[in-house]
Amino acid sequence: MKKLHVTIVDDDSGRSIILERALKDAGYEIVDVLSSKDNLLLHIEQRQPDVIIVDLESPNRDSLESMRIVTQHNPKPIVMFTNDSDHSMIGEAINAGVSAYVVDGFSENRIKPIMDVAIARFREFQALRSELEKTKNTLEERKLIDKAKGIVMVQRNCSENEAYNILRKLSMENNKRIAEVAEQLISITDALSN
Amino acid sequence: MSKEQNNHDQDLLEKEKLTIGFIPLTDCATLVVAKELNFFEKYGLDVTLSKEASWANIRDKLAYGVLDCAQMLATMPIDTTLGLGSWKKETVTALVLGVNGNAITISNKLYQELKHLDPHFDDQRPVTADVLKQLVEMRKSEGKEPLTFAHVFPSSTHNYFLRYWLASAGIDPDNDVTLSVIPPQQMVKNLEANIVDGFCVGEPWNQYAVQKGIGHALITSYEIWNNAPDKVLGVNKEWACSHPNTHKALIKALIEAAAWADKDENREKVAELLSREEYINVPVEIISSPLKGQYKYNADGKMESLPDFNVFQRYNAGFPWFSHIGWYLSQMIRWKDISASQDPISILKDIYWVDFYRQVVDEMGLAYPLQNSKAEGTHSGHWQSESNTGTQTMSSDLFFDKKTFDFI
Structure with a gap:
């Protein structure tokens, strides 16, 4: 099975480090971490990640939405959730403050474990932050x-x-x-x- | 409305504590005024305004009930109802929060190139994209990269304004230039760094770029199409159906706030409220001039008069005309964002609740239009339209290219 390439977009470097480590521990070998200072569209064009995990509160989400347009010239269309069958997972992701953009045609059972890790880490981090x-x-x-x-x-x-x-x-x-x-x-x- | 009647309505509210999402832009003014000057409170509502980082966030949080209602782009309820961006969620609106309020601004570098081609290209307003077309062709023949223009969301009103303006000069927005999406608050930074050559965005970001000497505004959305709706109050259809009284109270509070915000003598206060950290967090002098009908296209130019640059309530601005939204729909079909086989009328009827608006406004004792549509592009100044109370004053609806749009 092809290795999954995950890109994390998060301005909270503390959280993205934890998330990166967790994903690597879970066996995802290629993990890139970006902040909103980086040129996101260029990165995606060059690195072609399979999944992009983004902080729900990142303004970059609107740029990610536009991937639908970019993808007309791109062999790897990226959209948010290829089908809307798993609504509960999306709801849970939104409540935890995390969103994902995945490659079209990507099976849900492959994105699910990544999302589980991301949701859990976001929650943990938020708990930590409110404690602080x-x-x-x-x-x-x-x-x-x-x-x-x-x-x-x-x-x-x-x-x-x-x-x-x-x-x-x-x-x-x-x-x-x-x-x-x-x-x-x-x-x-x-x-x-x- | 008598106090007694008011209290009676409040007893029927299905929900009093509401969270409303907004994007920090000048045209979130009605929401801010309603909150800060207690118009929500007057109607028994305890509203928390939640500043959101992106339109995608607004869409998702509304869909999942994290927000009760949200400021949305006028085109967004179509996007969410048809599921253009992600999942489908039936969304409705019965209130336009503001008309106009956007502009197209280009970098100093691009402005100089256009000036070089024709020193008089922006002497006459509205400015066309004709000289830009010449430049685009020249760059093509020289093998240069296409110019990049940004807007704020795939199905945004800004996207369609930008495309309409470019295409009117024969520029193919899909092939002759690159269009990209950048969040409003990052526009100026991207223009300054020459990552984009121009953008279409709401205020205060055009005036920010102009007044800081980073860009030149070429044309406002008011000039492209007079008094076009830009933001609406979006709610989930199921929420609207299960909270009719709350929805009504909310619209009443917002119409009163909008009327207050529309008065000339209150515009400075509106600007002051918006400039606060919890809202736009930009110096008040940048926000205030367009609100007062004064617009600067160039840093070294004089202020020009655009009295209707921001309209929140006058001319019945809150009414979601089918012909207004119908034009956006026609553009969505034109640029293949939705299929031409969809029946536009049935889409509009479900999403834009004109009768609900009429019902609310009637309860307030105010005027509302009797027609659902008007002939867009045919009125060049104030005119009288039929209303429940006789007639009411409407304003111009011209397109910059003199075209007309007749929707049923």
Whole structure:
């Protein structure tokens, strides 16, 4: 069986590296990775990949759509999903944020494992990213609270612990998170000092 | 509408929380205004606008229900209903979100070559592609690569405008030039790098290229065909059938927002809203001049007056005329994107819900056209068309080549 040539188009280099490795582990030997900075149409013309995996949020998708036109002069037409029999797979791919463009006449049982790998990796990566986002937010909130504590300490001439307790009390009374109370306090103090 | 009536309608909404997809372009204005100035809220809708990276994304996310509704190219509901690009998904629209708004812009290099052939080629507007045709022939005889022009999506209105303009000068868009697809926000970069020689795209990208001295606008879509629909509110047919009240409320909110956005005194505010990071994220001065009817074709030229460059509501712009969409259909058949054996009338009737529009507008106490089609290319200025309230003022519908289009 002919080796499958997969091209990945993704501006998130972290994710594309993981995806590339996963596809190689799964036995797909030829894997090219591109970002939207590369000339996609030229690449496809020269490398003639069998499958293109693309981030759903890539603006390049519209260029890939135009392959239908390009293919009139190209022996290897590339369209999105040769037939629409497997709707659930497409739906799942869209929800995971991944889309695929495959060579016309390509059997679905050969694209399915690639898509499975891609969908799984996209999901994993998204989970990782939202975890990271959460950590980042927590860090920022901590900075706000520290700053607010400093203000309270100066104003009330109290210890750090007491300042924190004051903030916590405010947060409970107002039914707000401590970080929100801290942010409000900082902006009020800023406004007053101006 | 009385407050009571308004509340009554809201009780019947099948869905209140909606996600609407849009592409960051000047003519997403109606959606942005409806969101930012609470027109959606007035009709009981809690709308999230979702900025999408591509038209393909809009199509796919709408088809799979990730989006409830979306800003679509006027031709896209035909594309999705017939399954031209991928799978088939019956899509309908009952509202045009804006007419006009595009232009054809070429690189400085190509402009200089055309000037060299004929220094007066762009003295008179609308500019034809006649001198471009000369250049194309010269390049052919010299064995040079064909020129490349970009548009934004295979079945885009931009594709058909570009083809119509080129073909009117005898340039075969399939063989004499190369047409490619580039996302709107990457157009200017590609023009600057001479990867493409010209493009047809919506604003603000033509004005961006002109005002930054990267390109020259040759002709606007308004000049190619006055007041042609460009974006519509697309929904899945099954969604439209199961959410009639939500669909109506949405259209009412958008018609009110469009009327607000059409007022001269509000255009600066529209530009300011659009320039924000969450929308187009381009400096307000680039977005605002076409919105105020001022258009710059050349960086060193003066502003020219194009009062109808962006129309959102006046002249009943929201009405999906069969003759408007019929012209696009005729172009899709001409360039073999759809087969000539398909009956255009039956395609249009299922997709462009003129009667639904009339029903909504009637409930709002506004005028709507009684006819489904008009004789395109025959009105050179304001004229009166028959409406439910008597007559209403319509505007010109001329083609730049003086052709006419009669659809039934």
